[in-house]
Amino acid sequence: MSSLRVALIASARHPITEPFAGGLEAHTWGLAHALITRGHEVELFAAPGSDPALRARELPVRTVALSPAACSDASMPSATWMREHHAYLSLMLDLARDGADRFDIVHNNSLHYLPIAMASALRVPVITTLHTPPTPWLESAIQTHDRCPVVFTAVSRYTASAWHPVVPAARVVRNGIDTGVWQAGPGGSDLAWSGRLVPEKGPHLAIRAARAAGVPLHLAGPISDAQFFEEQVAPLLGDGVDYVGHLDRHELAHLLGTSAAALVTPGWAEPYGLVVAEALACGTPVCGFDRGALAEILTPDCGRLAPPGDVDALAALIPQVMQLDRHAARRRAERFCSLERTADAYTALYDEVAR
Template identity: 60%
Template sequence: MSGAPLRIALLASSQHPIRQPFAGGLESHVWWLARALSAGGHRVTLFAGPGSDPALECAHLAVRPLEMSAAAQVDSSMPSTQFMAEHHAYLQLMLDLAGPLAGAFDVIHNHSLHYLPVAMADTVPTPILCTLHTPPTPWLESAIAVSRGQGAEFAAVSAHTAAAWAHVVGDIDVIPNGVDLAAWPVGAGGRRLIWFGRLVPEKGAHLAIIAARRAGYPLVLAGPISDTDYFVRSISPHLGSGVTYLGHLEQPALAEAIGGSAAALVTPVWDEPYGLVVAEALACGTPVAAFARGGIPEVLTADCGRLVPPDELGALVRAIPETVGLSRMAARARAEEHCSDRVMVDAYIDVYRRLTRAHRTGQSSRYPSSTA
């Protein structure tokens, strides 16, 4: 992180606070990135849901609440309350960044999934980097297509995600998410398996339960219950008899649970844009058996895990004993090589400095090969 300290604004969700236990992988990623940037001497300001972690040593941009008249609320065009609250929060944010906060930052790093930071990027006199954390979504794709990406630079968390967005952003940087290796220490392993993440249908915890039972291994689950109906219908009835839900753990407890497991199961039924849980498991020395979906094959190699065809439970069951027998040191070595937060942060700093140089000279920071 050589060079003068930068003034960096990080934009996250206006709904979810950036604090433990995390609502999801995106909130976790922003929390770790904010910590690393602050530790590197940079001045970080965070836009996120109320109640974000005060220990991050960041300044905060307040989320403006929406005060809507009774007449507007009953109008036939009124969308959901959450949609309007997010629209209002990001509209106010972008107007502030274009007005009273113009010049307050050297670079703005957008991690939100909202369309307005992209659609209004060209109104802000500060370079904006947008990290694409998800597959294309209708509102965000529309914002990029209409604005043609003007005023924003893009990066993706995996080559898979970059390819999914290429039709609207062209060729962009791929900067894999990193983890703080010191905070995810190698554990001694154990007899049981672990599945961790948001408990929602697309993450496939119910499939991990089936696979673990068929393979004859106990399983622990950890993560937020983000879909109560799914948990009640597909998870809760199967608890007991070797399947235990540990709850929504803060990071140190989660790292201990992962490190005390023989292997991690990663069973998405959608294409994971990156697969942060794979990186976290490997850092703890815990090999991974996973469906080969999305960006996961970019992280997992044969010496630290097993990839099986998507949705093929039989193949996953057969892969579990092989995965349990893999080297924990090889898993950690893969994390050090590919998943380090230091590599990620240095890559982002390089992009920040490229953007600020281009801004000072009035040149475009977009790659010539970009179609945006």
């Protein structure tokens, strides 16, 4: 397969660098790194502060010089919304002007609507990965075309099914993790939870389940909702439950690899669940809520799922999961969740679409 020139569009809100703000940023970093390693020419359009090793180019995140009259208008959105809108608008206009001379493929890995809405202005194929459940902005962008020119992928069968009414032909390409970084550990006696500390990830529910099971728990991740953390998480810390901070990949791999099991407690329909793949790669079985795509990743020999939101049922499963075979968890990650599989799928799709 010949080398391809890829424009990879990422988030304008969070830099693509460690420690990652969330699973989307971690996935984007991994994909960019894998493509570069394979000899492809990648330009990553991302937020300021992104990893320079990925040849990242800052999205033109400029403060818009709006007049006092515009700022006082009833329709004025937040400053963050305006900055993101302006960044993606500027980028898509740049790509419409000379993108075909610079790239073979534009891969939109952001959650913004403009790369979809403006895809028809480009003379280069556009691929968009669907990372979330349907949103009104993206559905609107898709329907601005009689026939949307974008090729869509989805990160799980569950996510593809959720988008089916407006994107009936999304191809499933699951997110992957670097199993060379996320290596199997010896296990331990405690539990681990990782992710963004926000209500939809349910860290407070993980604490309640761990306490009910009588097993110590270590939580790791960025405090993305400070009010939620202070009101719902911090009061539950102590007495066998601690918050160990926002860790980089190597630190998190050590935490997971030295834990008996990982708790995954989404309060929403998880589109994929990168934290599940990371735990399995570390040889750590998973105990979680059966929401979204988690059941696509886990098999009975590496995890158990409780009904959504049922803390007591989750607590009852914890002792079972702690006894599962760590080698089986690692094998599942290698065969189903590897970054190599993800990169294989995307490079094959790039080659197909760019022909």
